[in-house]
Amino acid sequence: MSDLLIKNCDVFCCKDNKPDFLLSHDILVTGNRIQSILPTSESTTTPVKNRIDASGMLAVPGMVNTHAHVPMVLFRGVAEDVTLEEWFNQYIFPMESNLTPEDVFWGALLGMAEMIEAGITNVADHYFFMDEVAEAIKASGIRGNLAWAVFEHEGLEKFDETVEFVKRWQGRAEGRIKTWLGPHSPYLCGPEFLTRCAQLAExxxxxxxxxxxxxxxxxxxxxxxxxxxxxxxxxxxxVLNRPSILAHCCFPTKEDIDIIADHPAGVGQAPKTYMRAGMGLGPLKAFQERDIPVGLASDGAASNSTLDLYEQMRLMALTQKFIENDARVMPLDKILKIAYAGGARVCQENDLGVLAPNKLADIVLLRQDRSAVIPRLNPAANLVYAINAVDVDTVICNGVVLMHNRQLLTIDKEKIKGEIESRLARLVKKVPGKVVAVYPT
Ligand SMILES: [Zn+2]
Incomplete structure (x- = not known):
């Protein structure tokens, strides 16, 4: 018996490498994979364990968030309208020195609730106390590509601990967890440290x-x-000989772009963060010309306010048109490719990012009944420019329903809220001389 039948939805899929929209289809899920996508009129009448009436909804793949610091939702709004150097050295690095593993767990769980509500089913997370993030992934039901962020000044012993984390969690939570290594950056990890990291990753x-x-x-x-x-x-x-997620990568030289294109690396881009911080935007046109994988990223909520990739998708398309002074830049098919298949490609997940038989069943149902989404003359334009995270109605990951009718089924939001509120006063204290790292200037 199949496990789940999603009845009578429109389906965003891919045909000849272009976005395509199927009307009135049924999606049948068996175990954690999509078994079939058929017109509702031809669909199965055999018994299934669970049925969802999705009439009027649009089914899209769960989004992949290619770079985040999920527990930083704890610091949402604490450092606004400041330079990057002030953001790190006066706010974030001092406050992060207050974090305990339990803080990280509750922050991660809140971030996962936010991501499920925004239709994200997989996150490449880069933070500290990653055992707690892994526990939150396990409890929430989404997927995670988890990397423990390390700085060179913490020493090789700390680095070896993160290697143990990689071994401990690889493939766990019904295969939803993948673990990678996470040296923070070349500005806080020097050549010897990076070389050791590459050897260990190999x-x-x-x-x-x-x-x-x-x-x-x-x-x-x-x-x-x-x-x-x-x-x-x-x-x-x-480092680049390994599968790599390059977070941000806004200022590669021409030669750098050739280097990236010759290696198994992809780029996570968060245009909202770049605009807020006044950093400048990534060279998306050049990445696309060299077929470098690009995906959307939320970064952390302390630099970005939300973990909402619908917002990032729209900003990415609009900013590219704006900087090129050309409305034809970043057309609908290209931005949709980045938003869905692109994220999966950056995380090297071949079975995600597209709805098709045999792919993993990470499916999001979007309502299309808000006034701003009517009429449906151009579903691709609606998906990029009209639909928002608030339209996410149902979220399925690995074949399991995590949210239905906007009710979270795996996460108790009220409990998280209470836990977080009880920690805030301690978390935002800046203790003189106590920092996790120093941003170089
Ligand atoms: Zn980051």
Whole structure:
């Protein structure tokens, strides 16, 4: 007997590598995979364990968030309208030194509730106390590509602890957890540290998730310190020989783009963060010309306010049109490819990012009945420019329903709210001299 039948929805899928919308279809799920997608008129009459009437809704793949610091929802709104250097050194790094593993667990769970409500079913997370993030993934029902962020100044012993984390959690939670290594960045991890990281990743057969080339200043600093760009440094130390998520990567040189294209690396882009911080935008056109995988990223809520990829998708398309002064730039098919299949490609997940038979059953049902989504003359335009995270009605991950009719089924939001409120006064205290790291200037 099949497990789940989603009745009578429109389905966003891919045909000849282009977005396509099927009207009035049924999606049948067996175990954790999609068994079939058929017109409702031809669909199965055999018994199923669970049925969802999705009349009038649009089924899309669960989104993949390619770079986040999920527990940073704890610091939402604490550092606004400040430079990147102030953001790190005066607010975030001092406050992060207050974090306990339990804080991280409750922050992660709140972030996962927010992501489920926004139709995200997989997150590449990069933070501290990642055992607690893994526990939150296990409890929430979404997927995670988890990397424990380490700084060189913490020493190799700390790094070895994160290697143990990789071994401890790889493939757990019914296969929903994947673990990679997470050196913070070339500006806080030098060449020897990065080389060791690349060797360990090879030995463990895992990828590497790292911040790189976020600002022009970082690129200039790397040139001064090492005589090369941070991307070249990642190539020379062997990091780029591993599957890699390059977080932000807004300022690669032309040569850097060639280097990235020749390695198994993808880029996570968070245009809202870049606009808020006044950093500048990534060269998406150049990435696309070289077929470099690009996906949407939320970054942390302390730099981005929300973990909402619908907002990021819209901003990515609009900012590209704006900077090129050309409405034809980043058309609907390209932005939809980045938003869905692109995220899966960045995380090297071949069975995610598209709704098709045999793919993993990570399915989101979007309501299309808000006034702003009527009429449905152009479903692709509605999906990019009219639909919002608030339209997410039902979320299924790995074949399991995590939210239905906007009711979270795996997470108790009231309990999380209470836990977080009881911790806030301690968390936002800045203890003189206590910081997790120092952002170089
Ligand atoms: Zn980040």
């Amino acid at each position: 030995g463990l057969d895992v990828g590497i998730h790292i911040h790189v080339a976020e600002t022009e200043d970082q690129v200039a600093l790397s040139q001064k310190q090492y005589g090369m760009t941070p991307i070249r440094l990642l190539a020379q130390t062997g």
